[in-house]
Amino acid sequence: MQKKRTVVIGFVGTHLDNGKGAARWEKWRPSVALTQHEDMVIDRFDLLYSGKFVALVDQVTQDIAAVSPETSVVGHDLPIADPWDFENVYGSLFDFSKRYPFDPDKEEYWIHITTGSHVAQICLFLMTEARYFPGRLLQTSPPRRQAPGDPGSFTLIDLDLSKYDQIAQRFSSEQQDGVAFLKSGIATRSPRFNAMIDEIEHIAIKSRAPILLMGPTGAGKSFLARRVFELKKSRHQFDGKFVELNCATLHGDGAGSTLFGHVKGAFTGAATERPGLLRTAHKGLLFLDEIGELGLDEQAMLLKAVEEKRFLPVGGDHEVQSDFQLIAGTNRDLAKEVLAGRFREDLYARINLWTYELPGLVDRCEDIEPNIDYLLAQHSAENGQQARINKEARERYMGFAMSSEALWSGNFRDLSASVTRMATLAEAGRVTDAVVEGEIIRLKRLWHRGTRPAGQDEVALDDLMDGDALAGMDLFDTLQLKAVIQVCRQSKSLSDAGRKLYAASRAAKAKPNDADRLKKYLGKFGLNWDQASTRP
Known part of the structure; x- marks a missing residue:
């Protein structure tokens, strides 16, 4: 050397x-x-x-x-x-x-x-x-x-x-600047989210170990991965590129070629050599979103590449090298995928050193308003035209956005699309009450189309309960429990779910305690709030 x-x-x-x-x-x-x-x-x-x-x-x-x-x-x-x-x-x-x-x-x-x-x-x-x-x-x-x-x-x-x-x-401003950079300057108010970003900023600068970002689609995993890359590049820790791939888009034999490259003649149609994304990410950062979608063979090859910085291209006889940092994203519970045999235990152990769960928008309602301001400013900068929302319109939108009617099933993607529509329809750069009312109707319609009728939901009780207990339940109890769990998964808290489920009967009680009623109901089936509210 x-x-x-x-x-x-x-x-x-x-x-x-x-x-x-x-x-x-x-x-x-x-x-x-x-x-x-x-x-x-x-x-x-x-x-x-x-x-x-x-x-x-x-x-x-x-x-x-x-x-x-x-x-x-x-x-x-x-x-x-x-x-x-x-x-x-x-x-x-x-x-x-x-x-x-x-x-x-x-x-x-x-x-x-x-x-x-x-x-x-x-x-x-x-x-x-x-x-x-x-x-x-x-x-x-x-x-x-x-x-x-x-x-x-x-x-x-x-x-x-x-x-x-x-x-x-005394001179902690650089760390604060790094945190603000990861959040794009958005003054987020969620204590849980802010604490997570503080830690990510610290380990991003100090470590090159893999990072695992969990959370629902649209929660911002890709956005955060790119900001980590840009932060580290500004500190001269990366000379290479940011390379991103959604593993759900990989199919069949092309998966290995896309990731690891191939040599000329490796298979029919391989007229030229292909370096693959792992080599493209040399000295940079590789973000593999939906890593749980990777096949077991690709998982084994990826583990070797992460641990040894070298791997075999498809059809090749000689190993190639690539020194990259890996950030993986998933909306699945990889621990359950390991138990089901769909994800390698050794790869999970390797990428599970720094694991962070990005909450969905319904769990970060306090961050909706600062994100609206950020998105409006972004729209104004991109289109060269100021877009603002007046006080009354803001209050109306926020009242809906933080209510149980707002599902935010697409998380920040839904919010971004919503703000873009309002800013585009704004008269003379002002988002008015009329624009907000129209947007609320549009959001309700979009979410209603994506909601399955009761009895056709995706609640799988066999993932939550013992097989013997499930076999001993009447169909009536099974259907009712599924409906209750579906409401729990669409609610922000135990109390919120209780208010929805007992909205009529609570008026007849002198001291209503919806949360306690729901807790006891779930307890009859050996379930708690965390189990009932966790989305698959």
């Missing part, structure tokens, strides 16, 4: 690196001394400075060339008006990191923090810790006894965050 080039990034020391005449060689100058170590070669030195110190940079560049001809020096003039202004310094370094052509596979980066103002040193520390600079910190020290030509010593620091808790807490 070819040795990586060593690259140092650091500020010119306006005092420490300064010096004139032959006397300058008698003092310790950190940037120059770093290139004087006989047992170490610096291939490139990226020297940061502000415009007024260009003469000093020229002098340091000449001196480095004299002692280390193999070191190339590249000066970078940063727009820093005040080296003691945190916002100014951090912003300049942040912009620099965005345009710098990092190549971690071929170069090793040392971030020199001995020179520059204290503010610059802190900013370099924070940006290295946050992986905007994908390298290690470098600290240099003068010799104990000043001697001409003695370069002193240097230390490479692998950051251990446990030692820097106070600094990490």
Whole structure:
């Protein structure tokens, strides 16, 4: 393997690196001394400075060339008006990191923090810790006894965050920015969802292990996977692409070719070689949605690719390599799929390290309003025409959207389509009461078409109850229990389901407790709320 080039990034020391005449060689100058170590070669030195110190940079560049001809020096003039202004310094370094052509596979980066103002040193520390600079910190020290030509010593620091808790807490804005990025800036209000995104932001930066996103169709799994990729790419953790595939679209022999590629002549019609999506995702992120739809053979090949970073293309005799991070999505319960023999236990164990369940929209009603504002702003930006919803219309829409009438069976896809329709129909950019009323009628009609009549639902009691208990039930009890479970699956909580089921009889009770009545009814059949409300 070819040795990586060593690259140092650091500020010119306006005092420490300064010096004139032959006397300058008698003092310790950190940037120059770093290139004087006989047992170490610096291939490139990226020297940061502000415009007024260009003469000093020229002098340091000449001196480095004299002692280390193999070191190339590249000066970078940063727009820093005040080296003691945190916002100014951090912003300049942040912009620099965005345009710098990092190549971690071929170069090793040392971030020199001995020179520059204290503010610059802190900013370099924070940006290295946050992986905007994908390298290690470098600290240099003068010799104990000043001697001409003695370069002193240097230390490479692998950051251990446990030692820097106070600094990490004081400057936590980058983590908050990362969380906001994953949510596209939407001010979500669901405590459960926000806590989940906080953790995903943390592990996304720190880990390359597979992530499993569970949740119903339309809950935002694909959207979140792409945001994870973009967040990591902004931190220079990916050089490759975001590659997405819905495994439900794979059929027959073409599944293996799509994922793993094939060699020329592997089968009839294979006139040319095909790399496959796993190789396309090299150094990037592969998102496999509906991974539970993969066949068992493809699951076995995928497990090998995830664990060993290598696999055989279809019809090939030689393994190929691909180093990618996997995010898998599913609306199935993979644990049940394993028990049923439809999903490999070893693959499930491998992708189940970081598992997150994205709730459907009915379980995140508090997030409907901020998402409406986001979608309206997005529509306005894409179409070049402002779209707003007036107060009365907003209140009417929100009253319906958060009621039991709103099924949101398509989750955020339903909401996105609904807002798009209202914004398109808005008169002079204003969504009015009339537009909202029309949209509510349209949503009710769409959801009604997708609702199965009682007795034709998809509730499978054999997934919930013991076979002997089910065999001992009357048909009347079976049909009634199925209808109750269907209502539970369409409700936000035990109390909500109880209110729907006992809407008439509750008025005759002095102290109605719908939730307790429903809980006791389910208990007769050995069921609880979690079992009854979980969608298949």
